[in-house]
Amino acid sequence: MNIVVCLKQILDPEIPAQDFRIDQERKEPTQGNASLVISPFDENALEVALQMRERAGEGRVTAISIGSSSGTLALRKALAVKADQAVHVAAEGTINSFTAAAILGAALKKLEFDVVLCGRQAGDWDFGVVGPLLAESLGIPCVPFVTEASYAGGAIQAKRQTLDGYDLVKAPLPVVLTVTNASTNNLRYPKVKDVMMADRKEILAWEAATLLGGESPDASIEVRDLFIPVHKVECELIEGDNATEKALKLARRMRELKLV
Amino acid sequence: MSSVLAFCLAGQGGVGRNYLGLLGGASRIATALGSETHAALLGSDIDAQGAGQELLAYGADRVFCVNNPLLQEVDSDVYVRVAEQVCRKLQPRLVLFLCDDDGRALAPRLAWRLGTGLTTDCTAFDVEDGVIVALKPVFGGKALARVVCKSQPGIATVRVRSMEALARDEARSGEITVLDDIAVDASWKKVEVLDRVKEEVKGIRLEDAEVVVSGGRGIGGAEEFAALHDLARKLGAGVGASRAAVDEGWVPAGMQVGLTGKMIGPSVYIAVGISGASQHIAGVSNAKNIIAINSDPDAPIFRYARLGVAEDYRTILPALGKALEELMKD
Secondary structure (H helix, E strand, C coil), X not given: CEEEEECCEEECCXXXXXXXXXXXXXXXXXXXXXXXXXXXXXXXXXXXXXXXXXXXXXXXXXXXXXXXXXXXXXXXXXXXXXXXXXXXXXXXXXXXXXHXXXXXXXXXXXXXXXXXXXXXXXXXXXXXXXXXXXXXXXXXXXXEEEEEEEEECCEEEEEEEECCEEEEEEEECCEEEEECCCCCCCCCCCCHHHHHHXXXXXXEEEEHHHHHCCCCCCCCEEEEEEECCCCCCCCXXXXXXXXXXXXXXXXXXXXXXXXX | CCEEEEEEEEECCCCCHHHHHXXXXXXXXXXXXXXXXXXXXEECCCCHHHHHHXXXXXXXXXXXXXXXXXXXXXXXXXXXXXXXXXXXXXXXXXXXXECCHHHHHHHHHHHHHHCCCEEEEECEEEEECCEEEEEEEEHHHCEEEEEEECXXXXXXXXXXXXXXXXXXXXXXXXXXXXXCCCCCCHHHCCCEEEEEEECCCCCCXXXXXXXXXXXXXXHCCCHXXXXXXXXXXXXXXXXXXXXXXXXXXXXXXXXXXXXXXXCCCCCEEEEECCCCCHHHHHHHCCCCEEEEECCCCCCHHHHCCCEEECCCHHHHHHHHHHHHHHHHHC
């Protein structure tokens, strides 16, 4: 079974709002002190891929990432948790979801795959469209919001999260799964020796322009402005000598403000 | 006349409350564009007249209905082909979906098929010189983007609860059309549902609760959520959680509030041991009052709260519950 997991390398989405700045020229955030990380739901997708391989007792996990030629951190991390292969597709400039799906679609046609995994949405632009777009570009089905999956009898069984629980679904191969977070798919920690090994492994270097063969997919959308919203809420901090007093004061204020 | 088309994915059920908000949003954009508001109602066993009248009363000028037993479940492999045919037939200027699980799965695929662009999870729209500009929170809510679709139809998914429904007006009339020339084929369905599991959630449904008590990483464990349930019982409140608490396995995912969890708008949201990441705040941007209880006085949650206590919840919650119980007797 060949599993391909798509990883996007992004600025750490957990940086506090007060440190978040925008470069108006590029309409992108500035990096500042933020580190680069694998987009959180893509980490969940990577974990699901590794678990699928373990459960099947066979299979190959390929991690693929698009970005500037220096952006291989996500792939090194994937190799450190024992992805079998890593592919980096070099592309310069801003790559939006439509372009990303077209590039990934072209790359997948060069790779063997049974299952493609993507995070449900990237932790930067939050569009959440690459997985479904990719399914369309490959002409295969898409199961969204998966938390766990396994390979059984030539098909995929997956847990798909719903509003009040989950569906157990069966999908034919090949298929695109988009992954959402659950307690069962937090990405494992790599072993120190595997981190060192990963640094020495080869990463296949492909070019987006070559893959697309001169076609430039028109994204059809344009970001006109990017700005930081102002929100003004004045927090009334309840003071007191001890916790009981604070609790009592809070209760009174809640009552005065008719909140309860 | 050009139209703004709102898709209502009914499946086997009726038209949910959230779709009325979507229709309200569609109607306001249509007014600004000088277009008509159209609703496409897709599902199985739909009472086209009854449901259609309801959509007209809430702002649709015309309702188009596709009624087919194969549309019982909102399966995106099937629905995308139906939505594509509906769009090719009606040629709308703008297509709107709700940004719930169904809309998220469907809208991008429709965009690909129609060769057009889309913007997801929009919270507002402006019409500027005849151009539709979508406002979309990005970077987990830390920034807002104004996005334009350069091709037609533009497609957008609309954040749940971000748009107000119009007041119901039974005097409104319009045409209800059953589209019986839309093909639906059983072979389109590729994904089979083997089992449907509901996870029991204690107490009041989060989406309906006027008061919500919610816990995050600071709660420290699954059993510690009992303190939140205790307070919730006293207040008649629902219990929610941040993504961190779900990832730790302390609570089921159905309790997750936030950008990728539930979007709620209670009148009071009591955030306990929640740091206040923007991704979490996105889920309660419609909450009228946030009360923060967090032992870290520098936690970002206090920037969004009306009332705050910088103290360990373990000592605050029992005392708060008792005090509120006393006060509410009066």
